[in-house]
Amino acid sequence: MTLVEKILANHAGLTDVRPGQYVEADVDLVLLSDVAVRSIQAFRELGATHVYNSEKIAIVFDHNVPARDVKTADVLRTMKQFARQQGIKNIFDLPRGGIQHLVPAENGLIYPGMIVVDGSHTCTDGALSVLATGVSAEDRAVAMATGRLWFRVPETLRVFLRGRPKRHVTGMDIGLALLRRIGANGATYRAIEFVGDTLDHLPMSARFTLCNLTMEAGAKTGLVGVDEKTIAFYRDMGLPSPSHYPRSDADAVFAERLSLNIEDLEPQVAAPYSPDNVSDLTSILGLPISHAFIGFCVNGRLPDLELAAQVLEGRTVSPDVTLSITPGSQRVFREAVQRGYINIFLEAGAVVTPPTCGACAGIHMGVLGPEDVAISTSNRNFKGRMGHPDSKVYLANPAVVAASAIRGKISSPVEVLS
Amino acid sequence: MILKGRVWRIGDHVDTDQILPAGYINLKNRRERAAHCFETIIPHFASSVEPGDFVVAGINFGCGSSRPSVEILQDLQLGGVVARSFARIFFRGGIARGFPLIICPELSEEDLPQGHRIEIDTGKGTVLDVTAGNSYASEKYPPFLNQIINEGGLMEVTYRRLNESIAKAHEEGTNCLQCSE
DSSP states (O other): OOHHHHHHHHHHTOSOOOTTOEEEEEOSEEEEEGGGHHHHHHHHHTTOOSOSOGGGEEEEOOSSTTTOSHHHHHHHHHHHHHHHHHTOOOEEOGGGOBOTTTHHHHTTOOOTTOEEEESSGGGGGGGGSOEEEEOOHHHHHHHHHHSEEEEEOOOEEEEEEESOOOTTOOHHHHHHHHHHHHOTTTTTTOEEEEESTHHHHSOHHHHHHHHHHGGGGTOSEEEEOOOHHHHHHHHHTTOOOOOOOOOOOTTOOOSEEEEEEOTTOOOEEEOTTOTTOEEEGGGTTTOBOSEEEEEHHHHOSHHHHHHHHHHHTTOOOOTTOEEEEEOSBHHHHHHHHHTTHHHHHHHHTOEEOOSOSTTTTTSSSSOBOTTOEEEESSSOOOTTTTBSTTOEEEEOOHHHHHHHHHHTBOOOHHHHHO | OEEEEEEEEOOSOOBHHHHSOGGGTTOSOHHHHHTTTTTTTOTTHHHHOOTTOEEEEOSSBTBSOOSSHHHHHHHTTOOEEEESOBOHHHHHHHHHHTOOEEEOTTOOTTSSOTTOEEEEETTTTEEEETTTTEEEEOOOOOHHHHHHHHTTOHHHHHHHHHHHHHHHHHHHTOOOTTSOO
16 A cells, blocks of 8 residues: 555554545544634534544644734634633644644644644645645534544555755755646645655755645645654654654555656746746746745745845845745744844845735735736745735745845846855 | 536636635625625626526636635525536535535536536436537546435534434433533
């Protein structure tokens, strides 16, 4: 069996499962963000009054924080009340939290072999060898009430990443290159398991970025098997080491295998209005921009901010550009302060926001107007995603976004640093 | 089940930002919220849609976030969605809420055009274009999902299961999970 098949079999109490099979499986963690208040309403519609297991639920406020208006403040209060009533201890308000695709892992709630359900980009946690998948608001209500949920066992697409990436080629570029290759529905209903030596050359953060982007190919989840880097992640976070975890068998059956040569890969850029509308950075150089965004759940970890800081250090953001930097969590924010990155950003003329989905989801903290053209390290550039439907968003890695912010047009970090 | 309605034709990869822009997710007034449905691609949709109408889409309908997209379409009393394929979170939402999602892989862009009347037979697995007189095959659901659908969706199934377990626990005097201590 493949990794994801084993995880599902373990949770369904079965010795064997096959792709296409429908199973009812135990859920280890239900994640709710503040826009998932609908799940709480649905929980009540089920006639449920008590959650199945309060330790298997985590609430992370990230979309409308700090509360953007009176209505959202009210939603935050509703969710806090729910957590109190239900004895849910893992509730993370902004000051000790951040974005839901970083905070639970940082706090030791995600361990290899688990099933985690959430909104859409929870597949990010697949980097820790879990089946982390987006389900509907109603599904989460059912999982909170019963501890179980139905799943279709997905086929697995095995993606082999070969070679050492060039300087300024990150997990973002690999993810975009994959989207370029397979398209926005290239992995619909499938799991994508990443293997290959490229993973050894990249920081752990690149795996989170890569798994995050599998959602844009329609995947059920992206995963990476446990290795030394996974173990090191837990050590670095001051968490207990994972003890037992499944991995794909040597004779596992993959629905498809494909290989990406990363050695020759150039930085990639996704043009409006789809994350799979990808081309090499070189083909789009010089396009004027008005806004630049670095961070969020896709590229808001310490190595991502480090890349941006390397490009921005001692340089100044173009007066025509608003550069906004959003660390993925308060923990990342604190470490970025300690390492001096935040100072570099402020000196360069950037604004630094608290960790929030705000601008990435077009909600608040930097929404785009009709004429605005942005380059962003986020994961979606659908029409209207970051604001007005006529605004345009290009997706790229943190070094490219930083370089573009300095030049006021889409630029290569190599040009800026030389 | 026989479903009848009028077609609203849209394209491939219609994402959840088009079903409802993110800024309106937390509107408590559901009618107010639904008024923004599809506003970026069909500005007059919410004001012109009639109960029982169908959205007919291409591939990957509903891709994007897990916002309550299905609920919004139900708030507009849409009859269902016919698409060549659905994105999975949206599809799960349909199963949860018992909302008709008809998978019709053979549709081309020209099939089932705007304004045509259609008749869907979920038992037979057909979508009939009444206006043009053409018929298309739709996929039948696997038995596992069919059972959930026939019982009104996962929410309904769970509601009943919970009630039964509460009743049973009370009858037998065992610990009831849903009662306060």
